[in-house]
Amino acid sequence: MDKCEVHMTELVEGPIPVRYGLIRWSEAFQRASRALFPNANSTVPGGCIMGPSSPKEARGTFCARCREAEREWIRRPSPLAGLDVPGKEKLVATLDSAREQLALQIGRAAEALFPMALEMAWIQLKASSMRISPVRGWTSCSTMRSRIVCGGCRRPSPR
Numbered sequence: 001m002d003k004c005e006v007h008m009t010e011l012v013e014g015p016i017p018v019r020y021g022l023i024r025w026s027e028a029f030q031r032a033s034r035a036l037f038p039n040a041n042s043t044v045p046g047g048c049i050m051g052p053s054s055p056k057e058a059r060g061t062f063c064a065r066c067r068e069a070e071r072e073w074i075r076r077p078s079p080l081a082g083l084d085v086p087g088k089e090k091l092v093a094t095l096d097s098a099r100e101q102l103a104l105q106i107g108r109a110a111e112a113l114f115p116m117a118l119e120m121a122w123i124q125l126k127a128s129s130m131r132i133s134p135v136r137g138w139t140s141c142s143t144m145r146s147r148i149v150c151g152g153c154r155r156p157s158p159r
């Protein structure tokens with residue numbers, strides 16, 4: 001019997017529900033799955049087409065502790081899901097708070113940098129949406145089609 005490389009427990013054989021349809025796991029889930037519960041095998045992808053004779057279950061091996069870890073991670077995503085770590089609750093809370101602090105700091109840094117970036121983007125947007133009309137020399141804005149301004153004097157066009 002194979003062993004789970006994370007939990008060092010033997011894989012057991014049993015029924016695994018077959019899931020039909022396009023299954024898309026989030027990137028965070030996929031990362032957690034590879035690291036924390038690689039042998040959960042909670043479902044087997046059955047493809048997109050489900051007919052009356054499509055099997056509902058398949059046989060396969062899985063790690064019971066991986067399944068527990070997966071359930072724990074789905075309840076509350078944490079890099080310690082399914083692991084026995086002393087003081088885990090406190091550690092997870094600390095990690096959560098550290099993540100919040102980091103997000104806050106990134107937010108503050110972005111806020112400090114953003115006005116300038118926004119201004120640059122605005123200038124570029126204006127430059128790209130303004131075009132000089134070759135006939136009359138008016139600058140017209142393609143995003144606000146109604147307004148046509150003279151490229152020289154910046155006065156609105158006479159209409």
Ligand SMILES: [Zn+2]
Pocket residue numbers: 004005006007008037038039063064065066067
């Ligand atoms: Zn496992």
